Amino acid sequence: MLTGKTALVTGAGRGIGRAIALAFAEYGADVAVNYNGSAESAKAVADEITAMGRKAVLIKADVSDAAACAEMFKKVGEEFGKLDILVNNAGITKDNLTVRMSEEEFDRVIDINLKGAFLCMKQAGAMMMKKRYGRIINISSISGVRGNAGQINYCAAKAGIIGMTKSLAKELAGRNVTVNAVAPGYIDSDMTAVLSDKVREAALANIPLGRMGQPRDIAEAVAFLASDRASYITGQTIIIDGGMGI
Ligand code: NAP
Numbered sequence: 001m002l003t004g005k006t007a008l009v010t011g012a013g014r015g016i017g018r019a020i021a022l023a024f025a026e027y028g029a030d031v032a033v034n035y036n037g038s039a040e041s042a043k044a045v046a047d048e049i050t051a052m053g054r055k056a057v058l059i060k061a062d063v064s065d066a067a068a069c070a071e072m073f074k075k076v077g078e079e080f081g082k083l084d085i086l087v088n089n090a091g092i093t094k095d096n097l098t099v100r101m102s103e104e105e106f107d108r109v110i111d112i113n114l115k116g117a118f119l120c121m122k123q124a125g126a127m128m129m130k131k132r133y134g135r136i137i138n139i140s141s142i143s144g145v146r147g148n149a150g151q152i153n154y155c156a157a158k159a160g161i162i163g164m165t166k167s168l169a170k171e172l173a174g175r176n177v178t179v180n181a182v183a184p185g186y187i188d189s190d191m192t193a194v195l196s197d198k199v200r201e202a203a204l205a206n207i208p209l210g211r212m213g214q215p216r217d218i219a220e221a222v223a224f225l226a227s228d229r230a231s232y233i234t235g236q237t238i239i240i241d242g243g244m245g246i
Contacts, residue, residue, distance in 0.1 A: 001227045003028030006080040008072075010034040010063050010120060011090030013042030015189035016139065019215030020087055021045055023223045029085065030055035032076050036062050036090070055079075063090045063116030073123035082131055085226045086124040088117035088138045088161075093191060095150045106153045113157035114164075121168055125177070134177035135226045138165050139218070142185045142241050158183070162237050169235030178234040180225045185241025187213040208243035 002024055012021040013035035021031050022045065031049050033056055035042035042058055049056035057079045061068040076083050091113045094105040117138055128134025143151050144158025162181055169179040186192055186203045192212070195203075204212065221240055224230055239245055 001027040001223065001229070002085075005029040005084040005226070006032075006076075006082055007085035007087065007226065008032040008034060008059075008076055008083060008120075008124070009087040009089055010116070011036070012045055013038035015191065016184065016187060016215045016218050017087070017089040018045050019219040020089060020222050022048060023216065023219035024085070024226065025049040025052045025054040025056070027223055027227070028054070029226075030057075030080060032057040032059055032072075032079070034059050034061055034063070034072060034090070036060065062112075063088075063120060064111040066119050069116075069119040069123055073120075073127065077127065083124055083127045084131075084133060085135045085137070086120060086128075087222060087226070088120050088136070090116055091139065091141075091157075091191075093151065093154050095154065097150055098152045101152065109153035110157050110160075113154065114160045117161055118164060121164065121179075125168065125172060128177045129172065129175045132176045134172070134175075135230075136165075136168065136172075136177065136179040137222050137225050138179070138181040139222075140165075140181045140183040140237060142183050142239060142245060145183050145237070145239060146245065165237065166235045173234055178225075178231065180230075180233060180235070181237040182218060182221050182225070183237050183239045183241070184218050185213060185239070185244045187215060187218060189215060203244075206244050207241070208246060211242065213240060213242055 011017040046056035
């Protein structure tokens with residue numbers, strides 16, 4: 001499905017990003033594995049990709065740092081010669097009720113989750129326009145679609161991702177570059193491992209499919225959007241939440 005393609009996945013050392021990077025390699029793509037803090041697990045992901053017979057490039061970069069982002073895309077260009085697929089997956093939470101939230105908590109989430117995606121799309125967009133081919137997939141969240149108490153920073157960033165996806169889809173459609181988003185619900189990862197049993201039970205009670213999602217559930221949809229099978233889909237946000245939003 002992705003044979004001959006090259007991809008960059010941000011935050012690919014663990015969780016959903018890891019599952020996306022591995023699925024891409026399984027479907028035939030060479031993958032640049034971006035990480036920031038998780039050097040060891042990112043190296044393990046790169047090793048798994050190499051073991052599948054695909055090329056892996058390991059790149060440390062904080063996506064909120066414009067200079068580091070520029071360096072990362074330069075390296076992707078040098079190693080792969082082109083970039084077909086970008087997945088903006090890197091993200092953090094710093095939850096708090098609005099009246100208690102510090103400016104730092106607000107800014108850091110916006111810087112990584114929203115500005116980081118912008119910085120990467122700016123770099124990838126330039127590379128893809130030249131080649132007249134590209135697939136950009138942004139990881140939003142059900143929180144960005146519906147809102148969530150205690151996550152005003154995260155919801156702003158994830159709703160912003162949806163707006164940026166639509167804008168860039170319009171800008172790049174004429175160059176054969178599609179831009180889409182996926183909005184996961186509750187997915188088993190380090191991000192949700194910190195939730196209390198009470199929050200987890202309440203979430204599960206609202207999921208018609210009766211389970212939390214697995215990172216692979218998201219990776220399969222992202223791989224589809226990254227493939228040529230999805231060539232007439234752009235500017236869309238696919239909600240993957242086990243039916244929670246029905
Ligand atoms: P996770 O396990 O906490 O992983 C977060 C990833 O983001 C890590 O790979 C981390 O890399 C990376 N990251 C954080 N800050 C970064 C930075 N400044 N520069 C580069 N990478 C950075 O979370 P996850 O559940 O896999 O989340 C992945 C994405 O899905 C996020 O955008 C999240 O908002 C979204 N999402 C998750 C859920 C869920 O239920 N889990 C639901 C909706 C949306 P390092 O460890 O290397 O720093």
